[in-house]
Amino acid sequence: MLGAALMLVHTGRAPTRSALTAELGVTRATAGAAAGELAALGLIRVDTHPTAPPTGTHGRPSHRLAVAPRGPVVLALQVHVDGYRAALVGLGGRVVDTRWGCVTVPQEPAAVIDAVVAAGADLLRATKLRCVGVGMAVPSAVSEPEGEALDAFNVAWSVGTPVSAELGAAVRRAGLEGPGGAPPPYFVGNDANLEALAEHRHGAGRDARHLLYVTTGHRGVGGALVLDGRLHTGSAGLALEVGHLTVDPAGRPCRCGGRGCLDVEADPLAFLQDAGRTPGPEPSLLRQAVDLLRQSDRDAGVRGAADLLADRLGLGLAGLVNILNPDRIVLGGLHSALLSAQPRRLHAVVAERSLWGRGVPLLPSGIGRAGLVGAAELAWQPVLDDPVTALEAAPA
Amino acid sequence: MLGAALMLVHTGRAPTRSALTAELGVTRATAGAAAGELAALGLIRVDTHPTAPPTGTHGRPSHRLAVAPRGPVVLALQVHVDGYRAALVGLGGRVVDTRWGCVTVPQEPAAVIDAVVAAGADLLRATKLRCVGVGMAVPSAVSEPEGEALDAFNVAWSVGTPVSAELGAAVRRAGLEGPGGAPPPYFVGNDANLEALAEHRHGAGRDARHLLYVTTGHRGVGGALVLDGRLHTGSAGLALEVGHLTVDPAGRPCRCGGRGCLDVEADPLAFLQDAGRTPGPEPSLLRQAVDLLRQSDRDAGVRGAADLLADRLGLGLAGLVNILNPDRIVLGGLHSALLSAQPRRLHAVVAERSLWGRGVPLLPSGIGRAGLVGAAELAWQPVLDDPVTALEAAPA
DNA sequence: TCACTTTGTGCCGCTGCTAAACAAAACGGA
DNA sequence: TCCGTTTTGTTTAGCAGCGGCACAAAGTGA
Numbered sequence: 001m002l003g004a005a006l007m008l009v010h011t012g013r014a015p016t017r018s019a020l021t022a023e024l025g026v027t028r029a030t031a032g033a034a035a036g037e038l039a040a041l042g043l044i045r046v047d048t049h050p051t052a053p054p055t056g057t058h059g060r061p062s063h064r065l066a067v068a069p070r071g072p073v074v075l076a077l078q079v080h081v082d083g084y085r086a087a088l089v090g091l092g093g094r095v096v097d098t099r100w101g102c103v104t105v106p107q108e109p110a111a112v113i114d115a116v117v118a119a120g121a122d123l124l125r126a127t128k129l130r131c132v133g134v135g136m137a138v139p140s141a142v143s144e145p146e147g148e149a150l151d152a153f154n155v156a157w158s159v160g161t162p163v164s165a166e167l168g169a170a171v172r173r174a175g176l177e178g179p180g181g182a183p184p185p186y187f188v189g190n191d192a193n194l195e196a197l198a199e200h201r202h203g204a205g206r207d208a209r210h211l212l213y214v215t216t217g218h219r220g221v222g223g224a225l226v227l228d229g230r231l232h233t234g235s236a237g238l239a240l241e242v243g244h245l246t247v248d249p250a251g252r253p254c255r256c257g258g259r260g261c262l263d264v265e266a267d268p269l270a271f272l273q274d275a276g277r278t279p280g281p282e283p284s285l286l287r288q289a290v291d292l293l294r295q296s297d298r299d300a301g302v303r304g305a306a307d308l309l310a311d312r313l314g315l316g317l318a319g320l321v322n323i324l325n326p327d328r329i330v331l332g333g334l335h336s337a338l339l340s341a342q343p344r345r346l347h348a349v350v351a352e353r354s355l356w357g358r359g360v361p362l363l364p365s366g367i368g369r370a371g372l373v374g375a376a377e378l379a380w381q382p383v384l385d386d387p388v389t390a391l392e393a394a395p396a
Numbered sequence: 397m398l399g400a401a402l403m404l405v406h407t408g409r410a411p412t413r414s415a416l417t418a419e420l421g422v423t424r425a426t427a428g429a430a431a432g433e434l435a436a437l438g439l440i441r442v443d444t445h446p447t448a449p450p451t452g453t454h455g456r457p458s459h460r461l462a463v464a465p466r467g468p469v470v471l472a473l474q475v476h477v478d479g480y481r482a483a484l485v486g487l488g489g490r491v492v493d494t495r496w497g498c499v500t501v502p503q504e505p506a507a508v509i510d511a512v513v514a515a516g517a518d519l520l521r522a523t524k525l526r527c528v529g530v531g532m533a534v535p536s537a538v539s540e541p542e543g544e545a546l547d548a549f550n551v552a553w554s555v556g557t558p559v560s561a562e563l564g565a566a567v568r569r570a571g572l573e574g575p576g577g578a579p580p581p582y583f584v585g586n587d588a589n590l591e592a593l594a595e596h597r598h599g600a601g602r603d604a605r606h607l608l609y610v611t612t613g614h615r616g617v618g619g620a621l622v623l624d625g626r627l628h629t630g631s632a633g634l635a636l637e638v639g640h641l642t643v644d645p646a647g648r649p650c651r652c653g654g655r656g657c658l659d660v661e662a663d664p665l666a667f668l669q670d671a672g673r674t675p676g677p678e679p680s681l682l683r684q685a686v687d688l689l690r691q692s693d694r695d696a697g698v699r700g701a702a703d704l705l706a707d708r709l710g711l712g713l714a715g716l717v718n719i720l721n722p723d724r725i726v727l728g729g730l731h732s733a734l735l736s737a738q739p740r741r742l743h744a745v746v747a748e749r750s751l752w753g754r755g756v757p758l759l760p761s762g763i764g765r766a767g768l769v770g771a772a773e774l775a776w777q778p779v780l781d782d783p784v785t786a787l788e789a790a791p792a
Numbered sequence: 793t794c795a796c797t798t799t800g801t802g803c804c805g806c807t808g809c810t811a812a813a814c815a816a817a818a819c820g821g822a
Numbered sequence: 823t824c825c826g827t828t829t830t831g832t833t834t835a836g837c838a839g840c841g842g843c844a845c846a847a848a849g850t851g852a
Contacts, residue, residue: 001808018830027810032831048831059829060817141751150752210631223719227623234721235606238752241718249645256751322637323619323719325630355537355652356546356634397839414799423841428800444800455798456848 001026003385005034009044009065010091010384011201016062017046035065041387042071043091067091072391073129074379075120075176075184076372077136077167078191079112081154081218082284086120087369088129089376093202095369097123109149109161110170117170124176132179132391133379134186136167137194137371139217144237147188153255154219164188179391187378192222192332193231193240194374195365199330200226201377203366208328212320214242214313215332215365218285220263221316225324245319247312262316266309268334275305290337307345309338314349321350321357329362336364397422399781401430405440405461406487406780407597412458413442431461437783438467439487463487468787469525470775471516471572471580472768473532473563474587475508477550477614478680482516483765484525485772489598491765493519505545505557506566513566520572528575528787529775530582532563533590533767535613540633543584549651550615560584575787583774588618588728589627589636590770591761595726596622597773599762604724608716610638610709611728611761614681616659617712621720641715643708658712662705664730671701686733703741705734710745717746717753725758732760 001024008014008023021031038044047064073088073096087098099119103112116136124131140152140163147164149157157163167186178184189197196213199205205213211226223242225232233239243263244256251260252270264270268289272279275292279285296306313335320326329350331339339346339362351358367373382390397420404410404419417427434440443460469484469492483494495515499508512532520527536548536559543560545553553559563582574580585593592609595601601609607622619638621628629635639659640652647656648666660666664685668675671688675681692702709731716722725746727735735742735758747754763769778786 021830028831029811029833030809033808057829058819058827060831062830227628232623235723236721236752239719239721241721241751244718244751245715246642246645249642258749319641320719322640323635323716325632325635325637327631353654355637355640356632412799417799424800425802425842426840429840453798454796454850456800458799 001030002034002037002387005031006038006043006091006387007384009038009067010093010380011206012092013207014065016064018062020065035063038387039068041391042068043383043387043391044068044071067094070129072132072383073127074133074135074376075117075124075131076376076379077116077120077134078371078375079116079136079138079155080191080371081139084112084116084119085369085372086116086123087372087376088120088123088127088131089373089379091380093198093367093373093376095372096129097127098369098372099123107156109155109157109163110166112155113163113166113170114173117167117174117176121174121176131176131184132383133184133381134167134171134176135194135375135377135379136163136186136188137191137375138163138188139191141238141241142188142190144233150238154217185379185382187381189231189375189378190222190224190233190237191217191371191374193224193233194378195332195370196224196226196330196374197231197377198367198370198374199332199365200229202373203370204330204363205328205366208326210324210326210328212317212324212326212329213332214317214320214329214335216267216286216334218267219269220267221335223320225326242316242320245316247315262312266313266316266335271305271309271334274308275299275302286333289334293334293337293341296341306338306342309334310342310345311349313338314346315353317346317350317362318353318357321354321360325356326360329360330365331362332365332370339364397426398430398433398783401427402434402439402487402783403780405434405463406489406776407602408488409603410461412460414458416461431459434783435464437787438464439779439783439787440464440467463490466525468528468779469523470529470531470772471513471520471527472772472775473512473516473530474767474771475512475532475534475551476587476767477535480508480512480515481765481768482512482519483768483772484516484519484523484527485769485775487776489594489763489769489772491768492525493523494765494768495519503552505551505553505559506562508551509559509562509566510569513563513570513572517570517572527572527580528779529580530563530567530572531590531771531773531775532559532582532584533587533771534559534584535587537634537637538584538586540629546634550613581775581778583771583777585627585771585774586618586620586629586633587613587767587770589620589629590774591728591766592620592622592726592770593627593773594763594766594770595728595761596625598769599766600726600759601724601762604722606720606722606724608713608720608722608725609728610713610716610725610731612663612682612730614663615665616663617731619716621722638712638716641712643711658708662709662712662731667701667705667730670704671695671698682729685730689730689733689737692737702734702738705730706738706741707745709734710742711749713742713746713758714749714753717750717756721752722756725756726761727758728761728766735760 014020076087076089083102085100088096139154140149149161149163205211213224221243223240244261248260252264254261268285296302410416472483472485479498481496484492535550536545545557545559601607609620617639619636640657644656648660650657650660664681692698
């Protein structure tokens, strides 16, 4: 109950106390008690006297609810192909402060993770905010419950790298303090999964019951599914490996052994190649591809490559629609840019190649740094599940 | 709580009161009270003095729990290509009595549904058992929440046939009486989905957290997914249309507009054709194919067709494994027979063509008439969710 | 027959919620 | 300006569900 109330404030669905009452489906008394407890825990702020609220309705104005401005935060970390980023994230997905660094690939996982955790520890020292959890996004499938990276070829980590264990060690080495003085709980997730979670809680996926998220990194295609508000990661954390759907049987060979996988046919590199460009070393492949896509109305070659990308992505999405029947699809990375640039062809292909995909809304991603925000969601989850227990969290 | 307890007895996971206590994770007092209430409702039987229980353990023997022998039943109905079947099904998936009939295609939906409901009403009159719900399985995708059949080409119903409404009308016409004297609640589902549900509750899918079910009818391939004990039907009931996964880009044309879909490459008709047989009018395509598959160790042509079927099905399953990461796969229809006949090739293809499919257990279906049992599960669901409310169910 | 183990049952108290009555804060009309 | 209406916040009483505990019951084995 407390957790459900906090989630409603967290996701912005309960901006007032009366909205909280309605969303929870309980009496005013119960909702009021919950709001009071959350305020006492320092998680939310209850504005008893909202200054000049232009209501326009009858009746007593409701108290406004908001996340506490200097309440606890979580440490959100992200490792990607050429660097890392650390951020302090409050409730509501508010990024308080952020810091980043570069690494040259290949690099030992432990060294990278130590560096990103150290950056986070710096942030915490500088702001003196209380840290209640650590979440990290990595560009790899992550097995559950072991927390091992299984295909982190982007960052040149070997199969089976114990990312979760390394993160735990780094957290202890950095001397981070969580609830009860013990090291804060820490979690690792795949970046595409976490971006999907962020989109569902705070972005274009809000209120979707079955949200399909598909995105590109610099290389490859990732997917995720959020069902009834919870990430569907499959039985071992390995679901939604959408990169190996076949979209062109005569296409490029893929490291999975097949040909014409989405992973190699609908990612930034494929798009640059299809447009006849030779990818340069700088900036990132994703940025080069997005910049190029902007020229599609002036350059016929680019336009052709964009059409090809839309056809292939659309075919892949159509297959996913047949299997998952989502009520919304959010696209990230290059696919988000493609959707914004020319929505029609993509919609048409999905409608044509799926059985009942005509009405599925396709939306571009709605938040920046979704990976970081998603990592924060992971770290917030224990608090959202049971605020009291998570905040007092007796050390082991 | 009461519902959870009933579910445990229903699925056979709580054969004794102490097992119920352990599975529910509550105190003996609470579990005892729940068992007492369910017995008072006439749903289960508590054997206080189990005669001669060969325990072999220390301590006081636990009371045995079982579904009530003459407790209420649900009416399970199934419509298929050339006929229908009605059954009374008790808790625990026990088929009390069954009755069937034939129809010649094409036939008006209302007429078929009237006939199958009438058969069910006969059964109820003959046994004088109390009916608490009606469930019907149809060979078509069923939209939610409207309850319309969307691709019932097998039974020649037009797109958008309001099956749920027709069933409701037939139930009222037949004068069936449910809880409180009102017509019993009625539900419609896709047959593959309901078979999956039956397998999960009572068959080869027991205790799987992420169960993927794939099966053939006489024509086409169907799939279903059971997540954490609940059927995943997608946002509009249209998920798991696995029949249109491409498994042979140069293959047969499919009514979806594509080529080489699972639907036309891994169904009984395709197998018969691949083996060089001309399908006869009798018996059903499924039966002909299963009978033929039995000869695969004597006939090289049949063996080749079986290998081809295993390759194509395996490729389709591998794709599904990449997307859904199930912890178990159960196969029905012709695919079940294929798995029993030659498990090795199928296992090998799934392992080879999926990223992490090596360890996924593949099992043949474990119950007969799974469609009927699944339809019964659908009808039982309100009782399993909240026995008290469902059984007293005030009329509208 | 006597420990010992395991299970069923009754009683007490805590927790979390609802219901109901009352108070507070806005609006609009006389 | 006053008062009725509407909506919301607050307080109190009461109920239902469940856990904890103590005790009784029904087996096993020495």
